Amino acid sequence: MSEKNGHKKPAIPTEEIERLKSKYDISSLLDELHLDASERLQAVLDNVVDGIITIDELGIITSFNQASERIFGYQANEVIGQNVKMLMPDPYQHAHDGYIQRYKDTKEARIIGTGRQVEGLRKDGSTFPLELAVSESQLHNRRFFTGIVRDISEQVEAAQALHSSANRLRTVLDNVVDGIITINKRGIIDSFNIAAQKIFGYEAHEVIGKNVSVLMPEPYAEEHDGYLHNYLNTHVAKIIGIGREVTGRRKNGTTFPMDLAVSEIEIDGELMFSGIVRDITERKQMEMMKNEFISTVSHELRTPLTSIRGSLDLVLGGAVGALSEPMEAMLRVAANNTERLLLLINDILDIQKIESGKMAFRFAPINIKDFVLQSITDNEAYANQYGVRFVIKPIADDPIAFADKDRLMQVMANLLSNAAKFSPPDNEIEISATRREHAIRISVTDHGPGIPEEFQPQVFEKFTQADSTDSRNKGGTGLGLSISRLIIEKHGGHIDFVSRSGIGTTFFFDLPELITSTNDLKAPPKLTSNANASILIVEDDPDIAALLQRMLAEEGYNSDVAYTASEARARIQQDGHKYKAMTLDIVLPDEDGLEMLASLRADANTANLPVVVVSVKSDEARRNLSGGAMDVIDWLAKPIDQSRLLNAIHSVATENHRPKVLHVEDEQDVHKIVSLMLRDSCELVWTTTVEASREALENEDFDLVLLDIGLPDGTGTDLLDLIEKRVRPPRVVIFSALDVDESISCRVSNVLVKAQTDRASLMNTITSAIRTQKRKS
Amino acid sequence: MLCRYNTNSVITNIPKGLEKEMGHDLNKVLYVEDEKDIQTVARVALEMVGGFELKICSSGKEALAEVEAFAPDLLLLDVMMPGMDGPETLKGIRALPNMANIPAIFMTAKVQPQEVAHFKSLGALDVLPKPFEAMKLASQIRDIWAQKAV
Numbered sequence: 001m002s003e004k005n006g007h008k009k010p011a012i013p014t015e016e017i018e019r020l021k022s023k024y025d026i027s028s029l030l031d032e033l034h035l036d037a038s039e040r041l042q043a044v045l046d047n048v049v050d051g052i053i054t055i056d057e058l059g060i061i062t063s064f065n066q067a068s069e070r071i072f073g074y075q076a077n078e079v080i081g082q083n084v085k086m087l088m089p090d091p092y093q094h095a096h097d098g099y100i101q102r103y104k105d106t107k108e109a110r111i112i113g114t115g116r117q118v119e120g121l122r123k124d125g126s127t128f129p130l131e132l133a134v135s136e137s138q139l140h141n142r143r144f145f146t147g148i149v150r151d152i153s154e155q156v157e158a159a160q161a162l163h164s165s166a167n168r169l170r171t172v173l174d175n176v177v178d179g180i181i182t183i184n185k186r187g188i189i190d191s192f193n194i195a196a197q198k199i200f201g202y203e204a205h206e207v208i209g210k211n212v213s214v215l216m217p218e219p220y221a222e223e224h225d226g227y228l229h230n231y232l233n234t235h236v237a238k239i240i241g242i243g244r245e246v247t248g249r250r251k252n253g254t255t256f257p258m259d260l261a262v263s264e265i266e267i268d269g270e271l272m273f274s275g276i277v278r279d280i281t282e283r284k285q286m287e288m289m290k291n292e293f294i295s296t297v298s299h300e301l302r303t304p305l306t307s308i309r310g311s312l313d314l315v316l317g318g319a320v321g322a323l324s325e326p327m328e329a330m331l332r333v334a335a336n337n338t339e340r341l342l343l344l345i346n347d348i349l350d351i352q353k354i355e356s357g358k359m360a361f362r363f364a365p366i367n368i369k370d371f372v373l374q375s376i377t378d379n380e381a382y383a384n385q386y387g388v389r390f391v392i393k394p395i396a397d398d399p400i401a402f403a404d405k406d407r408l409m410q411v412m413a414n415l416l417s418n419a420a421k422f423s424p425p426d427n428e429i430e431i432s433a434t435r436r437e438h439a440i441r442i443s444v445t446d447h448g449p450g451i452p453e454e455f456q457p458q459v460f461e462k463f464t465q466a467d468s469t470d471s472r473n474k475g476g477t478g479l480g481l482s483i484s485r486l487i488i489e490k491h492g493g494h495i496d497f498v499s500r501s502g503i504g505t506t507f508f509f510d511l512p513e514l515i516t517s518t519n520d521l522k523a524p525p526k527l528t529s530n531a532n533a534s535i536l537i538v539e540d541d542p543d544i545a546a547l548l549q550r551m552l553a554e555e556g557y558n559s560d561v562a563y564t565a566s567e568a569r570a571r572i573q574q575d576g577h578k579y580k581a582m583t584l585d586i587v588l589p590d591e592d593g594l595e596m597l598a599s600l601r602a603d604a605n606t607a608n609l610p611v612v613v614v615s616v617k618s619d620e621a622r623r624n625l626s627g628g629a630m631d632v633i634d635w636l637a638k639p640i641d642q643s644r645l646l647n648a649i650h651s652v653a654t655e656n657h658r659p660k661v662l663h664v665e666d667e668q669d670v671h672k673i674v675s676l677m678l679r680d681s682c683e684l685v686w687t688t689t690v691e692a693s694r695e696a697l698e699n700e701d702f703d704l705v706l707l708d709i710g711l712p713d714g715t716g717t718d719l720l721d722l723i724e725k726r727v728r729p730p731r732v733v734i735f736s737a738l739d740v741d742e743s744i745s746c747r748v749s750n751v752l753v754k755a756q757t758d759r760a761s762l763m764n765t766i767t768s769a770i771r772t773q774k775r776k777s
Numbered sequence: 778m779l780c781r782y783n784t785n786s787v788i789t790n791i792p793k794g795l796e797k798e799m800g801h802d803l804n805k806v807l808y809v810e811d812e813k814d815i816q817t818v819a820r821v822a823l824e825m826v827g828g829f830e831l832k833i834c835s836s837g838k839e840a841l842a843e844v845e846a847f848a849p850d851l852l853l854l855d856v857m858m859p860g861m862d863g864p865e866t867l868k869g870i871r872a873l874p875n876m877a878n879i880p881a882i883f884m885t886a887k888v889q890p891q892e893v894a895h896f897k898s899l900g901a902l903d904v905l906p907k908p909f910e911a912m913k914l915a916s917q918i919r920d921i922w923a924q925k926a927v
Binding site: 305306310311314317319320 | 825886907908910
């Protein structure tokens with residue numbers, strides 16, 4: 001567009017300039033040519049890149065340099081003496097006279113002294129963007145204006161291209177089905193595309209500038225800031241860089257399942273996070289329907305199979321008389337295939353249960369050495385069937401994994417039976433367990449034909465076997481390895497294989513190694529006054545245990561983790577005075593937590609150990625946990641609540657009367673706790689609804705009603721009228737998570753509040769439990 | 778829902794007086810199962826193979842009507858039945874005079890450990906999986922009987 005060099009026009013001979021240009025700069029060149037001052041000025045003006053135009057007070061052009069000629073396409077002589085407005089398109093053209101006039105009158109400048117982007121009009125009628133700077137000068141008492149103009153078509157075009165590509169990008173962002181949200185490192189929403197607006201029901205302007213936690217239900221919302229903060233400090237990611245299923249909250253307060261993928265990005269040196277969100281409500285519903293369908297179909301298939309299998313079994317077992325040999329052979333075929341059908345149905349159900357999260361995994365620390373040995377004993381039958389030997393390679397030390405032993409045994413059975421099936425007779429199958437970085441690897445190696453290369457990618461797919469005739473020759477459903485993979489993945493592990501044709505195949509899986517020591521905590525405990533108080537965490541879920549440990553460490557508490565009830569007992573026995581309090585999960589792999597609590601209470605040494613019950617829904621909590629939240633359903637501080645409760649009981653108990661208590665409570669866990677506390681001192685009737693409680697109260701006399709407020713069909717306080725109308729009204733203790741206002745609390749004997757689920761209260765409870773304990777001793 | 782019990786029984790799951798009931802040999806079994814074919818199979822498995830005195834009812838309602846006259850030692854209950862299901866049938870039978878402590882075994886396809894625990898909490902001795910092994914069914918029942926009597 002505009003030319004970079006302005007020295008083509010001959011105020012001095014072009015050849016001369018060209019010749020000397022390389023040797024001299026312009027000023028020395030002019031000196032050499034002995035030009036006088038005004039000629040020199042003209043030469044300078046003509047050689048600058050910018051157009052320079054002077055006008056008088058009336059707007060008449062008085063000079064027009066070469067660059068201007070090039071920019072506007074006019075020769076100087078065509079414009080000098082004309083009004084400058086000829087260089088402007090409408091509407092500037094008409095406004096210009098008035099503009100100069102106004103400037104003279106008021107000194108109110110639009111361009112003069114500043115400079116701005118305006119439009120220019122070329123001789124050929126085309127317009128172009130130009131940058132204009134105007135200054136005012138006085139010469140011989142006459143005022144004139146100098147304008148410096150620069151053609152900026154290129155820059156403007158580039159900017160427009162940039163703008164249009166940004167627009168295109170914006171259009172793309174606005175039309176994708178996925179919500180795209182960016183937040184800064186403090187969690188403040190920076191952008192919110194149209195799909196995100198549709199998904200969450202917010203307009204962009206309603207959420208931009210707000211904390212992204214408005215899009216999350218509790219408890220995630222409350223925890224998010226901490227999570228981000230933690231990520232920035234530690235780079236321990238729960239979601240970032242990974243995709244996962246979380247729960248979102250719409251503007252109207254409803255929640256929905258969504259897929260979330262977060263990546264860390266840097267924009268202009270600032271750390272940001274972009275989140276891609278997809279509403280998966282529909283997919284979830286489909287999954288649910290599919291799962292229900294599969295479980296119904298499987299049940300329906302099992303019913304006729306029960307008859308078929310049963311009759312064949314009886315006939316082949318000789319229960320209804322002797323069989324001829326060919327009859328027996330035929331019936332054996334029918335029986336074998338019935339078994340196969342049954343295995344298939346069981347496998348399909350297994351897969352469906354794992355995929356839908358309905359299969360309960362019972363994790364506990366397992367000794368890998370013992371586990372491998374047992375797996376070989378358990379599966380010896382396969383080895384005998386195929387005439388092979390299982391050989392275990394020496395396992396150096398004693399690694400411990402955190403696993404569901406039964407499920408893991410299912411994986412071993414699958415791997416060992418596969419290896420046996422595909423090994424030539426009299427062969428050895430090697431089993432090894434080795435420690436790798438943060439993991440334990442268990443391998444099963446056979447010397448069979450190997451897996452054909454073209455089949456290798458499908459090994460873990462459902463219903464696959466290398467050779468379709470194999471399924472008949474070798475048996476099996478084609479689902480075993482898919483199930484094994486699902487099981488290993490549920491353990492946070494990884495399963496894979498290596499195979500060489502003609503040499504053999506090794507299947508292996510890696511499990512995260514269990515690390516139990518407090519020393520492995522990343523954050524060293526702060527040295528506070530709490531430093532001497534040690535807490536025993538009894539919790540089978542390692543994620544939750546670690547979380548509790550971290551929470552306690554932040555408050556300056558040391559803690560030890562026991563993953564099973566027996567481990568907890570061992571630790572307490574070892575040094576009973578070490579622990580100032582204990583947190584207890586009531587679902588433990590080896591014993592019911594409440595049973596354990598009862599026995600601790602019965603023992604004089606531990607009768608007064610403060611215990612906080614942390615009851616967690618296993619599967620769901622594990623999911624939630626990865627989002628940084630711990631789902632504490634309920635927790636109770638003991639012995640405080642227990643003594644209060646017992647006081648209430650004692651106040652109604654008389655010498656020869658075993659008090660009768662109605663416990664109105666819809667949560668089974670809570671009822672279990674209460675029945676455990678009261679089992680020696682009263683007769684307990686348990687109801688879960690207002691309706692059932694009403695019925696009970698009308699038919700029987702009670703000494704005490706232990707009342708939950710939030711019930712499936714109403715509130716517990718609905719029962720107060722009925723209770724007060726009784727001839728011999730029972731005393732009432734409200735035991736509820738809900739707040740109870742004064743109008744209610746004055747009608748009852750005592751209010752015990754089930755604690756809410758935030759960690760601050762949890763900490764308070766632990767702390768106050770310890771304090772109470774100290775006062776006693 | 779009204780669940781009432783003496784709190785002591787929560788822990789052991791064995792109703793009071795059951796120990797005495799289970800002192801004698803197992804002879805009479807009342808089986809409640811809605812599928813005719815499965816009834817046929819079970820009849821051979823329990824009568825011919827097992828040597829029990831067997832009565833089969835096709836519904837919970839029928840069982841409620843027949844149970845007192847037959848006076849079984851043990852109830853064998855299918856869980857999933859139209860109308861009254863197994864647990865409801867058990868509850869109904871135990872509400873009858875002299876039947877409060879009758880031992881029962883459920884039969885069901887659902888055999889996840891926590892489901893077994895649930896059925897036991899309803900008062901059953903144990904749960905047998907379906908499809909069952911017909912030749913072994915009677916001995917499995919005797920094993921459960923013997924074990925719980927200890």
